[in-house]
Amino acid sequence: MSSVFSKIIAGELPGTFIYRDDTVVAFLTIEPLAYGHTLVVPVEEVDRWTDLEPATWVHLNEVAQEIGQAITKAFDAPRAGYIIAGFDVPHTHIHLFPTSKMADYDFSAAIPMDQTDPARMTAAAEALRAELGTDASGRR
Incomplete structure (x- = not known):
């Protein structure tokens, strides 16, 4: 059975993409910190990051670093948070978010999906795409 992320990648479920290549995608989470x-x-559905092919792991982190830099610029954040949790969806994923303190790393403080502001989500995606030079599909 496909993970929810595989369905988003395949276009079966909606996603707000900010980056996409043949190996890695990046999209906004629906319950943001x-x-x-x-x-x-x-793109390849692998549950645990420790099971990724080394080349995929390297590329995943290169993309994460680039997006982290875009996050700090787009949101004037002193840091980009980086978390691998891996329990909510059985598909490797890295969480990146603007942050200024360790308290921001608390998933229990995430904005519930039904309380996110659609306009702020759209503005966040547009700001990140502008920094990355990508279109609405995440492609350059």
């Missing part, structure tokens, strides 16, 4: 919270996901 902060506006701009992005998930960086390999």
Whole structure:
């Protein structure tokens, strides 16, 4: 059975993409720790990051670093948070988000999906795409 992320990648479920290539995609999460919270996901469905092919792991992190830099610029954040949790969806993914303190790393403080502001989500995606030079599909 496909993960929810595989369905988003395949276009079977909606996703707000900010980056896409043949190996890695990045899209906004629906329950962000902060506006701009992005998930960086390999196209290949692999549950645990420790099971990824080394080349995929390297590329995933190169993309994460680039998006992290875009996050700090787009949101004037002192840092981009980076978390691999891996329990909510059985598909490797890296959480990236604008942050200024360790308290921001608390998933229990995420904005519930039904309480996110659609306009702020759209603005966050547009700001990140502008920094990355990507279109609405995440492609350059």
